[in-house]
Amino acid sequence: xxxxxxxxxxxxxxxxxxxxxxxxxxxxFNTWLWYKQDPGEGPVLLIALYKAGELTSNGRLTAQxxxxxxxxxxxxxxxxxxxxxxxxxxxxxxSGGSNYKLTFGKGTLLTVNP
Amino acid sequence: xxMVIQNPRYQVTQFGKPVTxxxxxxxxxxxxxxxxxxxxxxxxxxxxxxxxxxxxxxDTPDNxxxxxxxxxxxxxxxxxxxxxxxxxxxxxxRRRGVETQYxxxxxxxxxx
Numbered sequence: 001x002x003x004x005x006x007x008x009x010x011x012x013x014x015x016x017x018x019x020x021x022x023x024x025x026x027x028x029f030n031t032w033l034w035y036k037q038d039p040g041e042g043p044v045l046l047i048a049l050y051k052a053g054e055l056t057s058n059g060r061l062t063a064q065x066x067x068x069x070x071x072x073x074x075x076x077x078x079x080x081x082x083x084x085x086x087x088x089x090x091x092x093x094x095s096g097g098s099n100y101k102l103t104f105g106k107g108t109l110l111t112v113n114p
Numbered sequence: 115x116x117m118v119i120q121n122p123r124y125q126v127t128q129f130g131k132p133v134t135x136x137x138x139x140x141x142x143x144x145x146x147x148x149x150x151x152x153x154x155x156x157x158x159x160x161x162x163x164x165x166x167x168x169x170x171x172x173d174t175p176d177n178x179x180x181x182x183x184x185x186x187x188x189x190x191x192x193x194x195x196x197x198x199x200x201x202x203x204x205x206x207x208r209r210r211g212v213e214t215q216y217x218x219x220x221x222x223x224x225x226x
Contacts, residue, residue, distance in 0.1 A: 031213040042120075042204050042217035043157070050213070088156060092213045100145065100213055104156035 006089050006105025014113050019076040021087060021108045028069040029091035033102070034061075037086045046087075047074070079112050086110070117141050118218035120205050126224045127195050135190040135221045137205030146188040147215065148180060149204040157204055163188060164210075192223075200225045 006023045013019060023032070031050055035043035047058050049065035049072060056063055062075045072091075076083055089105040119138045127133040137146065145164050149157035161170045163182045177199070179191040192199055202222050206215040 033214060035217075040202075040220070040222065042118075042206075042220045045214060045216060048214045090215075100208060101159060101162075102215060106156055107154075 004089060004091055004103050004105040006108055008108060009106065010109040010111070012111045012113065013079055015079060015081060017079055019079055019083075019110060020073060021089075021110075022071060022073040023089035023091070023105045024071045025091055025103075026070070027093065029093050029103075030069070031092040032063070032065050032072040033090040033092070034063050034072070034074045035088045035090060037088060037107075039085075043088060076110075079110075081112050081114050084110060084112050118205055118207055118216055120203075120218040120221050122221060123219060124222050124224070126226060127192075128226050129197065130194045133192050133195055133223070135192075135203050135223070137188045137190070137218055138186050139205075139207045139218075140186070141207055141209070141216065142185060143207035143216075144185075144210040145208040146182060147206040147208070148178075148188070148190050149206065151202040151204055151220070160190070195223070195225045197225050199223065 003026050004023050033048050034046045036046050037043045047056050047063040052069045053067050054065040060077045065072055086107045086109050088107045090102040092102050117140050121136050147162040148160045151157045159171050160174045161180050177193050181189045202220045204220045205218040208215045
């Protein structure tokens with residue numbers, strides 16, 4: 001089956017620093033999604049990418065859909081304490097019909113030191 | 115303004131005592147998903163409904179069942195919870211033709 005490798009597993013940074021994390025896949029995807037999950041809460045969608053090469057920003061967040069369709073990265077600029085959480089990448093290969101399933105990375109735990 | 119609502123947020127049950135978790139959505143989305151998430155892991159898909167069509171994942175235990183009485187509501191029934199079923203259960207929805215899934219806040223299940 002499809003596998004997503006997400007790195008790094010964890011990051012500990014100082015407030016104000018920029019952060020970068022990425023996901024690579026053994027298979028191609030049609031869609032890449034980035035979610036943030038706070039403790040005890042559900043994942044919240046940050047950015048959705050639908051086309052190879054697409055670069056999309058959402059405030060201090062920027063994400064790109066790799067040209068090969070097998071990778072994506074997420075950058076956070078000027079980190080703040082509330083950026084703390086687990087970031088998940090998720091890829092989706094539309095297989096037709098009703099089977100739109102997400103394949104998740106294992107997550108990146110981000111800690112921001114004020 | 116909550117779009118995907120899960121109740122309760124925390125549920126405590128006894129070993130072997132049936133429990134039902136609920137999910138409702140105000141988005142009128144066709145597709146609803148149930149995921150199980152254990153500590154420090156990614157969500158794991160249990161099953162999903164495309165309208166009324168039920169799709170079970172091959173490795174979802176028979177202990178887990180689901181009902182979708184209408185577009186807005188979906189239920190997760192755990193017939194005989196074991197200690198290993200303690201987890202966060204997440205509901206998500208998606209509109210037909212759009213790949214993006216929106217998650218609810220989750221229900222944390224504790225099995226005593």
